[in-house]
Amino acid sequence: MTDFQAFAVEQYLSETEHGVHYNFSESGVHPMSYAELFELANVDRDALFATLVDYPQVNGNQLLRERIAALYQRAHADNVLVTVGATEANTLVAATLLEPGDNVIRFSPTYEQLAGNAHNLGYEVRSVDMHSTQDWAIDAPGLAAAVDDRTRIIHIVNPNNPTGQVLSADDRELIVAAARGVGAWIVADEVYSGTERNTDEPTASFWGGYERVIAINSMSKAYGLPGLRLGWLLAPESLIPALWRRHEYASITATMMSMQLASAALEPSARDAITARARGLIRRGFETLQKELSYHKGVFSVVPPQASAMSFVKFDLPVDSDTFSARLLTEEDVLVIPGSRFGVEEHFRFSSALPEEHLRAGLQRMNELTGRILKSA
Template sequence: MMNPFELERYFARWEFTAPFLLSASDTEPLAMSELLRLASPEMSDAWANLSLGYTESTGHPLLRQAIADLYTQTASDEGGEPPHAISSDDVLVFSCAEEAIYVSMRALLKPGDHVVCLWPSYQSLYDVARSIGADVTLVELREEAGWAVSASEIEYAIQKNTRLVIINAPHNPTGSMPDHDTWRTIVKTVEGSGAILFTDEVYRLLEHGDAVPLNAAATSSPRAISLGSVSKAFGLAGVRIGWIATRDAAIFRSLETYKDYTTICASAPAEILAIIALTNWSSIVSGQEAIVTANLKLWEAFMSDHESLFRWVRPTGGSVGFPQWLGEGSVDEFAENAVQEAGVMVLPSSVFRHGNPRVAMTNNFRVGLGRKSFPTALDRLGSHVRARYG
């Protein structure tokens, strides 16, 4: 039996009823017309004459190639070995990243296996494994350590029966990222242990400032798995396209076979839209980066004006951060007051308690930096904070 997905239940309650969202995890959604304007003549024709039948179970060939090309175009030899190429045959398309997570856990784990996962993190990354009967060790990221991923703590957590080591970088909800040296150490450690490295990379390409993206896990280790999506960096959550990339043929076959019991294939319109986005990834992501950068500055100015009430570790990637509430009462009370009195939804850290209500959490909450509506929501929160907390 699986635990209720606390984050998703919270969003189900407030996402479409609260007037102002300050904790959205994605970036600014693109309009259909905006995306279609980017289409090549060939893809415009493919869209106009699309047959709404079944699609290939592994994904549209052009989509799989566009994903493989993305890895090639964003690869780096930053201080280490050049990454290995990903081919279209290494890419398996899913109907969103969540399906890819579920299928990966179900296909690769059995009762008694051991899993290492960062925490806090997206609940399905560890709770699907628990529902299977796997033993999960959560490696905690700590605010006092800058939310930094510790390669030594991951190594310490690995056991003889560890099947998966699950990393999320850039990290949700903290926005932290390992540096390139730490990342290479983690890759080599997991590879040497015989476990499979599963990396949630849905925020990849949203690194802040001059930071160079980490090489995808699938390009860095022969048995690693990279999880990708058009939801976060591309602003296309409504398209519902995700994917897995892995150079391990046995892993690929396991996931492909299990997918026959879930969606079988992706939506034909969604695949065409994803192809258009991925072949125009640079311009789309640059626009989203600009929004995140502007909102990051606004949030830091807001905190400066209310330094007795908020503090944070500045995120280094992604479109989210994890500030701490320093004011009166718990963060749950702060969040409830904000949404009930001001219509501003903020996501409290209690939703990351990994299914155990007795787990103590710090007074943090997730802030989403990717939407154009952020300044309006922040103004509304500011008025609420001044009125209630002085």
């Protein structure tokens, strides 16, 4: 039996996030209210409220799958399986693709959901570094050394969680070449596409660039709708039935209400309005974060994220990331995720795509704790 590996990031959130006042631990933009969603997506309330609270189409209703497919080049509804968040999609992929003797490649730091599933199913997980001193670029020799003829999945989160970096063209080519060389699948978690800071052009999907790609996304991050718990995977049509059969065991289906609201949110004009809201929060929030991080000179630094609501902040203090995060929580009612939960010390993950007044107040509290630590050193 393989020793069970807890999902370090989600365990930390489960144990700490409820009741905290200044929660900067989440990785998506500030969630919308139902009222805001109904307004931005022009939801027909009468039609919605007349809908029976019944089981929906198990693989996702036709309109929703068509709107999801329209986000990708040369995709159609039969390439789409609607899931309960991107987390279920990752779980289904691990259960469907992996066979005895296979290994999985992950990049560090990253969100561990798929890699953790693979480990807990008894498969080997190999880690390839991404270098902070090179804007979190992939260690090319490390990737070449890790991949072999038993590599079944190369898993990438792009834009990255926790760093917010978008893969360079060179790094994308490295991944595709490595996968093609051994016939591996690229499983691309693309939940932060649409959250770019410096452009309104969404990060390109891996879909369409290589024949063995599964693209995963959800309504949680770029759309500010995590409570819908609705995600999807896009895969070659021939693979969908095997994933669907496992979906019936895992959850049977997402909810009728989630599918209806996701369909409304992904209507093109509604989607434009919702992603514009997200980008506004992301861009303003990062400016505020940068300003407050400069309060104590030389203590904090960050490779500016190209996308996402979060930053992976490096700090120079005489405490480790667990201690700094614990003191923030107990002394200042501020929650961040320590870098240790991503296997990287002297960092913490911080989400800044939040209402301005709340963000500033929490950052001031972080600076107050930092001052006390510096004074006692």
